[in-house]
Amino acid sequence: MIDLHIHMGGAVPAAVLWELLSDSGLQTDFKTFDELEEYLTVRPEAIHNLDDFLNRYFHGTELIQSSPRTASESAYQLVAKAYRRSGRAGRMHAVEIRYNPLKRVREGLHTLDAIILATIHGLERASMHYRVQTGILFSMGKEFSHERNAIIVNAAMDFGGRGALKGAHGVVGIDMAGPESLLNDSNVEWLKVVGKMIEPARERGLGITWHVGETAHSGPDGMEAVLEWIRPQRIGHGIELRKAEGKQKERLCKTLRERQVCLEICPSVNLITGSILNLREIADLIRLLTSEGIPFCINTDNPYIIQTNLRQEYDLVAKALGEDAQLINQSHHHASMHSFLAGVRNRH
Numbered sequence: 523m524i525d526l527h528i529h530m531g532g533a534v535p536a537a538v539l540w541e542l543l544s545d546s547g548l549q550t551d552f553k554t555f556d557e558l559e560e561y562l563t564v565r566p567e568a569i570h571n572l573d574d575f576l577n578r579y580f581h582g583t584e585l586i587q588s589s590p591r592t593a594s595e596s597a598y599q600l601v602a603k604a605y606r607r608s609g610r611a612g613r614m615h616a617v618e619i620r621y622n623p624l625k626r627v628r629e630g631l632h633t634l635d636a637i638i639l640a641t642i643h644g645l646e647r648a649s650m651h652y653r654v655q656t657g658i659l660f661s662m663g664k665e666f667s668h669e670r671n672a673i674i675v676n677a678a679m680d681f682g683g684r685g686a687l688k689g690a691h692g693v694v695g696i697d698m699a700g701p702e703s704l705l706n707d708s709n710v711e712w713l714k715v716v717g718k719m720i721e722p723a724r725e726r727g728l729g730i731t732w733h734v735g736e737t738a739h740s741g742p743d744g745m746e747a748v749l750e751w752i753r754p755q756r757i758g759h760g761i762e763l764r765k766a767e768g769k770q771k772e773r774l775c776k777t778l779r780e781r782q783v784c785l786e787i788c789p790s791v792n793l794i795t796g797s798i799l800n801l802r803e804i805a806d807l808i809r810l811l812t813s814e815g816i817p818f819c820i821n822t823d824n825p826y827i828i829q830t831n832l833r834q835e836y837d838l839v840a841k842a843l844g845e846d847a848q849l850i851n852q853s854h855h856h857a858s859m860h861s862f863l864a865g866v867r868n869r870h
C-alpha cells in the first residue's frame with residue numbers, strides 16, 4: 523500500500539510530540555500531556571469547515587516540529603507509525619509526506635536548510651528501519667506571499683534529486699496547501715505567478731500536486747483554473763468534481779483523463795471538515811472516476827488528528843461502495859503509477 527497524501531503536521535501522535543516538546547524545553551501553552559492531547563483531539567461538532575480544521579490544530583503541531591531535532595523525529599515517527607498501523611495483510615511500502623518547511627523555522631530562529639536536512643535524515647532512518655520507500659513534498663501556502671512561496675520552491679530545487687538512499691528519495695515534489703476560502707485557486711493572476719514560479723522545479727523533475735476542489739470555495743471552477751495554469755500531475759482531493767455539470771463536467775473529465783491527473787482522495791478528513799456529508803459521495807465519485815478513466819488513490823491526510831490509518835480508509839470506502847467494492851483495487855495501482863518516488867511501480 524502507498525500513501526501519497528499525508529501531512530507531517532497531522533500525522534505525529536501526541537505522545538511523541540509531548541516527549542519532543544518536553545525534551546526541547548520550549549515554552550508553550552501546553553503545560554501537561556493531557557492539555558496537548560486534548561488540543562489534538564478532534565471534536566467534530568466544533569469543526570464546521572476546512573478553515574476551522576486548519577486553524578484548530580496545525581499551529582501547535584508546527585510549533586513543536588520547529589527545530590531540526592523535532593522535525594527529524596516527527597518525520598521518522600510518522601513513517602514508523604503508518605507502517606505499523608497498516609497491518610501485516612498489506613503493508614504500507616511507500617509514503618510521500620508533505621510539510622511546509624518555512625512554517626518550521628520558528629520565525630527565523632532556525633535555518634531552512636537545517637530543518638530540511640533534518641527531515642531528510644529522519645526519513646532516511648525510517649526507510650532503512652522499516653524498508654519503506656519515502657519522499658518529501660514541500661507544501662507552499664495559499665496564505666503565503668509569492669516571495670515566501672518562492673523560497674520554498676527554490677529549496678525544493680536545491681534539495682531535490684539527491685538520489686535514493688535505501689529507499690529514501692529526499693525531496694521529490696511540490697504541493698500547494700492552505701485555506702481554499704482565500705479563493706486563490708480561481709484567481710488567474712495569482713495562479714499565473716505561481717505557475718511561472720514552479721516551472722523550473724517541474725523541468726528539474728520534481729512532481730507537482732495541488733490541494734484544490736476540496737470545498738465549495740474552490741469548486742469545479744478552481745479545479746479547471748488550476749489544471750490550466752498550474753498543470754499538476756496530481757490533485758489533492760478534487761472531490762468537487764462531483765458537483766460539476768454539463769459542459770464543465772465534460773471538460774474537466776476530459777482534461778483529467780487525457781492528462782491522467784490522479785486525484786488524491788482522503789475520505790475521513792472530508793467527513794470531519796463537512797466537505798462531504800457521507801461516504802456515499804466518495805463512492806459515487808469513484809464510480810464516476812472509474813467510468814471516465816480518471817486515476818485516483820486513497821490516502822489518510824492527517825491520520826493522527828483524525829484517528830485513522832490507510833487500511834481503515836480503504837475499508838471505509840470499500841464498504842461505502844458495497845457491491846462495487848472491487849473498484850477500490852484500482853487505487854493501489856494508480857498510487858503506484860502516480861507516485862513521485864522512482865522504483866515503486868512494480869510493487870503493490
Ligand SMILES: [Zn+2]
Nearest residue numbers: 529733758823
Ligand atoms: Zn491535505
